[in-house]
Structures are given as C-alpha cells and as structure tokens.
Amino acid sequence: MADKITVGYTHLSGCTGCTVALADNYAGLLTLLDKYVDLKYMPTLADARHIQQVDVSFVEGSVCINDKLAVEEIKETREKSAIVVALGGCACYGNITRFTRGGQQNQPQHESYLPIGDLIKVDVYIPGCAPTPELIRNVAVMAYLLLKGTKEQKDLATAFLTPLMKLAAKNEACGCDLIVDVINQGLCMGCGSCAASCPVRAITMEYGKPNVERDLCIKCGACSAQCPRGFFNTDVISQYEAINEAIMAALQ
C-alpha cells in the first residue's frame, strides 16, 4: 500500500520488554500493520532484520559503546530514518543499563552503556519501563498523521508530539527529577500521578507530596513525564475525548 508509512525497529541493549509492550496492542497492532505501517525490519516480529531506509524507526535499548556493531547500528539507524523514536527507558535514559559495571557472560568486557541520545540526535521520546502499549500506539498513529494526514491532522500530530520531542533534550532521568523540576520549582499540586506511574514503587505519597526511595529508582523517566506539572499542553489534552475517539476509530 502506497500510503503506509515505513517503519523499522532497532534492538540494542534492551530486555525485549519494549517489543512485548508493542505486541501487547494485540488486534490494534494488526490493524496498524494492515492499514498504516509497513514494517520494514525488526529482529523479533519481522523477517528482515537489517536496517533500511524508513520514515520512522523505533529504537529499543541503550548503546554499548564497547560493542562495535551496536555503535554502527545506531548510527546507521539515524542516517536511514527521517524520525528516530527512543522507545523505553533504556533508549531514552539508559534506565537499568546505567547500573551495569560489566562482567556479564558471554561478553564480560561490555560495561559502558549510553542512552542513544548520547550518540545520535533523537526526535521523539517514549519513556517508561516498560513503555505502555497505549503510548506506543498513540505515537504510531500520530506519526502516521504527521506524514500522511491532512493539514489539520498534521497540526494535531505536531501538537501531540511536541512535548515528547522536547523530552529528547535530556538524556538523564531519575525520581529526583520530581523534586528538582516540580517541587523545587513550586509546581507540585499533589495529584499522585508520579506514584501511580513508577514501575518499581519507588514513590510513595507522604502528606500529598512524592517521596522518592532513590535506591529503588531504576531511572526510567516515567514519573516526571507522567506528571501534569512536567508538561501539560492544554490545547491537546483538552481535546482528549475527540482524540481518543479518533484513535480508537482508526484502529477498528
């Protein structure tokens, strides 16, 4: 189909949880592949594995700079993709791979893992560990509208994606961001979104404010990205009803 967007999936040092999250869209994923997306390469779900020229590439995992192949793959991904999406905490921020010190069989000398943004320019971030099937779906639909939609749809997709593009300016995340970027800035209103988002329950709400158990934090970036006082693009979120309906209709 000519009006599909071409998509690739590069798998670096990630646990395949992001792949599973994508697959957990079930029928939604099949509709995406059927109507909107031509999946050119992907290690787990497609026959072709080698990086090709695409409109959008999703990258799972951080880059091990001690691994020549990984470094080549991330550079090739950048060179061959119009839009690069860092999928999941490891690609965005290093996440759990930030804690590695090497020594793991069968490549014990691999010890230096970087978020992909340290080596290439990244366009869109989808933080979280694992990222959610729903946000992957929403970004995929919006990427389609951005590239193939009407003028109006392009504007909506741009407005939707802009905050996720701005997240790409920063390659580090921690539960401490809630303290530094929200509470220290006088912005926290005590909703508890951060605590709900944390995959490892590092955040509890004490007297209406987040308390971060820093030793538990795996640096996935979900909490501060979910925080309404992290970003809140009122124009887009106010249209939640219409946008939700449109996405569900598109995936019917």
Added chain:
Amino acid sequence: MGAELGNYKSCVSARSTDKELLKHAQDGGIVTQLFAFALEEGIIDGAIVAANKEFAAKYPSKCMQDSSNFDMIEPWRPIPAIVNTKAELLAAAGTKYNISPNVSLLKEATRSFGLDKVGIVGTPCQMQAVRKAQLYPVGMRNVGASIALAVGIFCMENFPYQSILQLVEDHAAMKMESVKKMEIGKGKFWVYGKRGQVVQLPLKITHKYEQPGCHVCLDYVANLADVSTGSVGSPDGWSTVMVRSKIGDSVWGKAMAAGCFETQPIEKVKPGLELVTKLANEKITKNKKTLEGRATFGVGKALRNPYI
C-alpha cells in the same frame, strides 16, 4: 461567556434526593450520589475517593498500600481509598481541605483492586492528570480505557495538611479531632465544631498557607471532568453541576431518570453562574499573572512553565 468555565453540555443546580446521604455530604451530595448510582448500575465497579482515619480503621484493605502507618494518620488527613459500596462512599463523603493524591491509586485500582470500570473524584488538577494519563500514558498501562466516570470538584486552592493544622489549631483555636466540617464559602474559611461552635477566618489569613502549586493553576471548575460540581453558584445545601463529556451526559441522564437528584434551572437560582464565572475569572487572571512573573523571576532567569 469566555473559556473560563470550559465546555459543558448542560448546567443545573441540584441535590441528592436521599436525605440520609445529604447528612454526610459536603454540599448537594452530587459526588456520593452519582457514584452510588453508578455502582448500583454497574457503570463503575469501584471509585477512588478521599477517605480518612476512621475509614482506614474500618476498611483497611480499601486504602492505599504504602509505607504509611494508619495509626499515625491524623484527623482530617485524607487517605486515597477505593470504595465498592454505598456504606464506604458515605464514610468517605465530605470535603477535606488538604491534599488527597487520588490519582496515585489510578493504576493500582486496575491491579490489586481488580477494577475494570474505575470512578474517580478529584480537583481540577487531578482531572487534568486523569486526561493526561489517557492521552500520554507514559506509566499508566491499561488505565485509560478503564476510566468510566471522572467527577471533578470546583477548586480555588488546596492546602498541605500542616497548613490546615495551623489554621484550625492556631488560628481557629480548635482541636482537629473536634472539628465536624470545614468549608470555604462567602469569602471565609469556616470551621464547625462537633459541639456546635463555629469559627470563621477571613481568607486573607488562609492565603499564605496555600499549596504553592495552586498558584499556577488555570482551572477552577474541572473543565476536563465528565461531570463537575461545586457549591458556588447554588443555594446552601445545593450544588452547581456541569455535565461535560458524552460519558457524563449519559450517566447524568440515567441518574436523573432514576430520580437520584432534584434540580432547579441554574438561571433561576441565586447567585447562579454569574458568581461562578466571576470567581473562575479571578482565579485564572491571578494565576496567569503568577505564571508571567515566573518568566522574569530572577535576573535574566526564569522559573519553569509547565504549560509550554
């Protein structure tokens, strides 16, 4: 009318027809009645509300599981909880004028509490959090589609727990455990004692104790709720109700048909929408100024703006 009241399909003044329920409610019992109806009809299978110490003692398994020791929970400190019955709803009715992080239970509601259709009540900022969780579910897997009814309450400001403690015990000279009800209305902060005493504080005194995050808040009437409600605009014991979304419209319509509420046209009641509009404008204008001030806060240094 400008944008200060958000989009809504209809607006009335209303109160629950259940006299017993009204005894527990803050105003017209809209929130408690609507959830009770939705539970009965299977529209929701549980709701996230702001409970308290007594509730936690009675229903410990319904409260947020965290490191808090419920014996240490002070009177009037809200605890987010999941309710599944009318008795539990009644036990969590009434306004607590300090932060109840209800959204912190949103994911857990669909996990350990096993809900498929979640109800949630919250302040306008918490309704914003709910909609962000639906559109940008960064850490909210399987949450968006399970939100079945989001009820917003009007909100001018909120307070940290310790602020309320200071206001009640220092300024109003009452013990927290002896307080029956707190209310902000008619330009004052009211504290009603269990033995009938009433103390009022001018809002001039309460302002400095407000939560700082409220000063950048641009929503007074929970624009993003399915149904939003507050006391302002309606006579004592009644509530102003704004029906906003398709879900809200459907649930409200069914509840009306079932005789859950008596209503009066909002145009017929005093002070009506005029006051709601005025207060909404005041809040938004003041907080827009705060946001502008943040842009030039230091010397060539800005504070962060969450809206851009």
